[in-house]
Amino acid sequence: MTRRPRVRAPELQGRAWINTGGKELSLAELRGRVVLLDFWTFCCVNCLHVLDELRELEEAHRDSLVIVGVHSPKFVHEAEPRAVLDAVERYGVHHPVLDDPELATWKQYAVRAWPTLVVIDPEGYVVAQHAGEGHAHAIAALVEELVAEHGARGTLRRGEGPYVPPEPEATDLRFPGKALRLPSGTFLVSDTTRHELVELAADGERVLRRIGGGERGLVDGVPSAARFSEPQGMALLPDGRVAVADTVNHALRAFDPVTGETTTLAGTGAQWWQGDATQGPGHEVPLSSPWDVAWFDGLLWIAMAGVHQLWTYDPASDRVAVAAGTTNEGLVDGPADQAWFAQPSGLAASAERLWVADSETSALRWVEREGEAYRVRTAVGTGLFDFGHRDGPAEQALFQHPLGVTVLPDGSVAVADTYNHALRRYDPASGEVTTLATDLRELSDAVIATAHGDEPGGDEILVVESARHRLTRLRLPEEAVRVEEIAHRTQREATEVAPGEVELDVVFQPPAGQKLDDRYGPSTRLLVSATPPELLADGEGQGTELRRTVRLAAGAGEGVTEGVLHVSAMAASCDDDPENEYPACHMHQQDWGVPVRVTAAGTARLALVLAGLDETADGPA
Template sequence: MNDAVPAPTPAPAPRRRARVRAPELIGKGGWLNTGGKDLTLADLRGKCVVVDFWTFCCINCLHVLDELRELEEKHRDTVVIIGVHSPKFVHEAEHQAVVDAVERYGVEHPVLDDPELATWKQYAVRAWPTLVVIDPEGYVVAQHAGEGHAHAIEKLVEELEAEHEAKGTLRRGDGPYVAPEPEPTTLRFPGKALLLPSGNLLVSDTTRHQLVELAADGESEVRRIGSGARGFADGTAEAAAFSEPQGLALLEDGSVVVADTVNHALRRLDVATGGVTTLAGTGRQWWQGSPTSGPAREVDLSSPWDVAVFGGRVWMAMAGVHQLWTYDPASETVEVAAGTTNEGLVDGPGAEAWFAQPSGLAAAGERLWLADSETSALRWVDTEGAVHTAVGTGLFDFGHRDGAAEQALLQHPLGVTALPDGSVAVSDTYNHALRRFDPATGEVTTLATDLREPSDAVVVGEDIVVVESARHRLTRLRLPEEAVRVDAVAHRTRRAATEVAPGALRLDVIFQAPAGQKLDTRYGPSTRLLVSSTPPELLLAGEGAGTDLARTLELDPSVPEGVLHVSAMAASCDDDPANEYPACHVHQQDWGVPVRVTGDGAARLPLVLAGMDTAEA
């Protein structure tokens, strides 16, 4: 018998993380905001690099641009943000359109125009937006899909700064950003327009964060409202501040309600004095779990893009959460009117309908028309609150085709205008066209082409005045008796399909709470997963909602291709026992994954919901 005391089992050695070298940044469109210089990762060595994969049609991408501004300013000497523009729509692959978007949305960092998605593929990106963090030695250390990750990225940046300062591999100093020269135009990427009772035109001068009143000729400047600096402040015409205002609507008392988009607020303009006050919103962006009704100044909103008065209430195209909300001037309250926050095209009662970035509204009789931009659709709401689709089929089909409504195609429209005869003009933004839908005949025709990113239009007598956003002007057209015919063009989203095997497909939504946080299970399950498909026949089993982030789907082998719509949510809270009131965070991402069913396709589809160390994936 051996009486010797056994040696203790040694603790396992720490697992060594695999280091993944970041692929080079390449794109056929070249670089913007660098003073004409091409950049390589070698040029960025010594910096913490955040690569932002975005496309300018995507509201979530625009949210991320805004989220990154504070990080960009606070860590300007150690962090370089690189935008990689990866287009969804055909128009977004045009180089000049990317140039315009970079200025339009105030992007103050280098941007790589990647029209062929070369870098997107090298980094295995699956969704817009996606953020990749590269350390000062050129290795990928994290990847985040969706928005709301700026806090986690800043913590990671601070860790990288400390680590590489100690190693001597951190390089401080100015980054490669070179600001472009400003252009001296009266308007700069105007968004929406409104005919005032005086006959003058009020225009949201979006990129300059102002409202501009023009004379009836649409050119002569009468006055400006707003300081011109991005901000959120009430006050006089000179002192008030906006952040990328868009929609405008006239209230019964003669004042104007303004969709102050990036401030997530509704503002009121007193036309007589030029004074600005806030009607709704807190200045904070709405997140899952926040109140969806209540006193207007106490409820968060999310990127209201347009407004219209319908049924005695102000309706908001809440682009940021794919919903319609209303503001009641009498009770000074807001509430959700339609939409579930899921992104897609589903008609029916307001509480069940799905939208995809509604961006234009126009009231006409018993219908509220809306431009649902990401589904390239024209839709409408009836007086009972039910949602209907006039033109459009879903997230991935778009083009320029006239004819019967069920066959017609639009491309990312941003505006709708009620016409005197009961028809509707559509500012068909990415087709550079003004289109017309006639409810009486169900036909779509083209009224005008060779516009440049029209985003709104207003009827003035027998004319229609179009906001040519990318030409920085208003353009007056005579409403023609006959439409201009154009050749039909149809497209599908450029993103390559994922090849999957028929039958059982394992869907894994990978979520790891950011450093310093843990899953929040205090009030039940902390995760949610919703799955559907287009066409519905693609899924034999696995559709619907549940709380498990892993699920086995069954694909119909007789359906060769389609789109899997996946919406995932997870809640986490700060994991600090010393903090009596930890902050809680909601992480949400919607994916539309084009799939092609093939015999040798993958049997597993992994999707990353939140930030995690890629070496641990």
């Protein structure tokens, strides 16, 4: 093992510990174990990918490795204690979690992005830091190495870890995700945390049947045999089957309400990575965290939250294809192939528009046909870092991480404003946003119910209250609810940078046993932009080098003094084994939104760690 400078890991500080039976943990009492810190926040799909990546590693080294989640919130709602507890259960986190709402531990470890993974050896020293996803293979190899080394030296302490599971609660649904009204008048609900679909009676309460065995898996068949993994959105297909976004399986499934059979329409069960096919036969192309689906313009549209895109599936040709988005995260309108999304999580179709709840930009957007192509437009929302609860004209209105959208009979759009716990309404005719109802705990979807219990109508709506584990029936009000106006911006400490030229350096060291994969061209990619755009005078755009000199706009420091640098980096590596004819290849990628403040005393170098020990980038001290 190559020796690097030894950096003592800072102690863990936060508000409370979860999954420890009420006990506070310290690095001192974890001495003798390999410790992996996972800095995450529950709104972030990349963080959810990492949770899934780490499950196998966690199980394989349960007696020598302790994973500690450090929850570091982006949105105001994510700082609520109850919300963090819910998220830990919702996403099946089976290790201790430190609730760190003030970002105390985040700052101690100089973390700049969600997710970030930090490896600490059994003697309490930081040995590696990785930002983004796709590092599970490298971390697994490092853990094996540390276990072997410290086992031989006598500094490894094996045994049971500190994880204490919470007591299970008996409810019919557990963090349901989405709902769909079937032609029969019953409702199909994705019971996300229990990995099932549940059919409810027309009252939205009585359970008629369950589809899936309640355990993670990707298995087709009859209701008792079928397996899902955190399913979310559903949509009716023309043949009467229900398409299901099987999110953590990275698959598109189909459920037949008549026969009860579940089949797989698209996806391989593996997560899509840069370089994979972007179109082709459904069973041959990987997907990435499909979150919702909707039938629009003769195709099934898929909110591909994991890669910030919209895809389509054509049942007639059994093919999937990218329809909108570039995989860059942000809010950019325009031709569909040039638009940017940020974790699209809700879809609903009207005759002429596909409405999109773009959660990470707290935005309501739509797709419409323009000649032979599609175009993306924004109704409400400004970008990745501004959110709140504000009604009024669309250009001033604010949401907070909405997950669902529903077209109402009058042509307006209901928005499940998830982190505001409110059902909101956008009227395309007037351009106004109003609030329909409040105190709906983490609502994630809504579906038109019935007018008077028998025929479809528009005066009642069923809301999926995910954090209350139920569907709630509401009568749509004739007047809006008045709420106190609240506006927020993501609160992270700004990095002070000097006016003029700033050296942007993304630090990437291929993990041990790997090398950069340049067999088919450049192995790295860097994309840079800014909010506001005028913050940068030069250096924006895409390139292949991970180091770039950017120049702040003339007058920065006098005029534009604050903003956000958006940096997206990708590196491809493969196993460096000359004896292996078919080496395994790995993709490492991360998006950063770095708040910056221009000051005369600021740094002229901004370093971001994609993979490596964060010593060269203002690392832990």
